[in-house]
Amino acid sequence: QTEIQWWHSMPGALGDWVNDLARDFNASQKDVKIVPTYKGTYDESMTAAIAAFRAGNAPHILQVFEVGTATMMASKGAIVPVGEVMKAGGASFDAGAYVPAVAGYYTAPSGQMLSMPFNSSTTVFHYNKDAFKAAGLDPNKAPSTWPEVALAAAKLKASGHKCPFTTSWVSWTQFESFSAWHNVEYASKNNGFGGLDTRLAFNTPLHVRHIENLANMAKQGLFVYKGRGNAPDSTFYSGECAMMTGSSGLYANIKKNAKFASGIAPLPYYPDVPGAPQNTVIGGASLWVMAGKKPIEHKGIAAFFNYLARPEVASESHKRTGYLPVTKAAFELTEKSGFYKANPGTDVAVTQMIRKTTDKSRGVRLGNFVQIRTIIDEEMEQVWGGKKSAKEGIDAAISRGNEQLERFQKANKG
Numbered sequence: 233q234t235e236i237q238w239w240h241s242m243p244g245a246l247g248d249w250v251n252d253l254a255r256d257f258n259a260s261q262k263d264v265k266i267v268p269t270y271k272g273t274y275d276e277s278m279t280a281a282i283a284a285f286r287a288g289n290a291p292h293i294l295q296v297f298e299v300g301t302a303t304m305m306a307s308k309g310a311i312v313p314v315g316e317v318m319k320a321g322g323a324s325f326d327a328g329a330y331v332p333a334v335a336g337y338y339t340a341p342s343g344q345m346l347s348m349p350f351n352s353s354t355t356v357f358h359y360n361k362d363a364f365k366a367a368g369l370d371p372n373k374a375p376s377t378w379p380e381v382a383l384a385a386a387k388l389k390a391s392g393h394k395c396p397f398t399t400s401w402v403s404w405t406q407f408e409s410f411s412a413w414h415n416v417e418y419a420s421k422n423n424g425f426g427g428l429d430t431r432l433a434f435n436t437p438l439h440v441r442h443i444e445n446l447a448n449m450a451k452q453g454l455f456v457y458k459g460r461g462n463a464p465d466s467t468f469y470s471g472e473c474a475m476m477t478g479s480s481g482l483y484a485n486i487k488k489n490a491k492f493a494s495g496i497a498p499l500p501y502y503p504d505v506p507g508a509p510q511n512t513v514i515g516g517a518s519l520w521v522m523a524g525k526k527p528i529e530h531k532g533i534a535a536f537f538n539y540l541a542r543p544e545v546a547s548e549s550h551k552r553t554g555y556l557p558v559t560k561a562a563f564e565l566t567e568k569s570g571f572y573k574a575n576p577g578t579d580v581a582v583t584q585m586i587r588k589t590t591d592k593s594r595g596v597r598l599g600n601f602v603q604i605r606t607i608i609d610e611e612m613e614q615v616w617g618g619k620k621s622a623k624e625g626i627d628a629a630i631s632r633g634n635e636q637l638e639r640f641q642k643a644n645k646g
């Protein structure tokens with residue numbers, strides 16, 4: 233039996249999902265055993281895998297968040313493109329079977345698919361319906377614009393809620409998806425898809441206005457900052473915060489943990505911006521195959537990836553987690569099953585993502601993106617804390633972030 237090590241970053245109910253996938257695949261055949269291991273947050277597992285690769289003991293499969301894509305693409309000796317693995321394993325990889333927004337994100341400029349689409353998400357608005365009721369708000373009507381979010385937050389606060397609104401993944405929700413949703417650039421060169429000479433561009437009057445609004449909400453106790461990455465997620469499903477912008481993949485942990493009725497709504501927008509709302513950007517992660525593995529191991533990986541892409545498996549994953557249906561067949565199967573009608577709100581992520589994209593809204597692909605996100609976190613923490621104005625924080629994030637882009641460009645030219 234061939235053992236395949238799979239490092240992942242799925243917490244709580246999502247970890248149960250990953251373990252069940254491995255268990256069911258292992259039970260379906262005898263040749264391959266998938267061994268999943270939780271390695272901490274996305275940042276942590278990526279750092280651990282890079283260190284393990286250097287030491288010669290990398291896992292076979294690594295789950296990498298979308299932010300790590302350019303770094304993985306550039307580390308040519310460390311990874312094997314998924315298309316090659318599938319071929320070596322005697323399996324085919326049909327990129328056309330995947331939802332275009334998903335396939336497009338994980339494709340190299342040459343058209344080759346580099347990693348296996350797995351848990352693609354997008355940014356949505358989660359809200360606590362019970363808290364809405366208690367505050368005299370309509371639980372069946374989520375705020376759809378940012379001014380409405382501020383008004384709802386004020387009512388929630390007046391009803392005694394100490395954390396009316398918070399957000400996970402500040403850069404992803406308030407800058408990356410925010411930009412695409414309003415059809416404005418986050419970075420030049422089509423948000424980095426057009427070349428390594430891309431530079432950050434999220435200092436338009438719209439961006440400054442939005443961060444100013446959030447900073448004002450923070451001052452009034454309407455927006456309560458709860459930390460970086462997915463750390464704030466638990467403050468929503470515990471009931472502490474009543475509204476949150478975050479991942480559609482939070483659905484699994486809300487279902488498991490929340491002791492209240494919750495709703496999913498589209499990301500809020502500014503109604504005076506022409507063309508808004510456009511579409512939101514992809515998040516979540518994909519599965520990368522690390523280099524230096526034996527042909528028989530590639531065969532095992534290929535068999536597992538084929539299993540994950542089966543329409544019934546991919547559809548079940550989507551329904552269980554809130555991550556997107558990654559293949560077209562999985563989406564059609566889910567729709568036919570009546571799931572969206574029976575579970576209002578579960579279609580929000582899909583609807584936001586299947587809209588036609590523009591050059592400004594396809595997604596963001598930057599080198600050193602992990603570091604850039606940290607810089608944005610640091611600068612915005614200064615803004616939420618009242619130590620810098622929105623404009624100062626944004627300008628500092630842009631100039632520090634651009635240094636990272638220049639460094640990546642220099643290291644990867646030719």
Ligand SMILES: O=P(O)(O)OC[C@H](O)CO
Pocket residue numbers: 274297298299351352353354401404462479480481514515516517
């Ligand atoms: O919480 P996830 O898995 O949807 O990931 C969110 C962000 O895309 C991570 O960069």
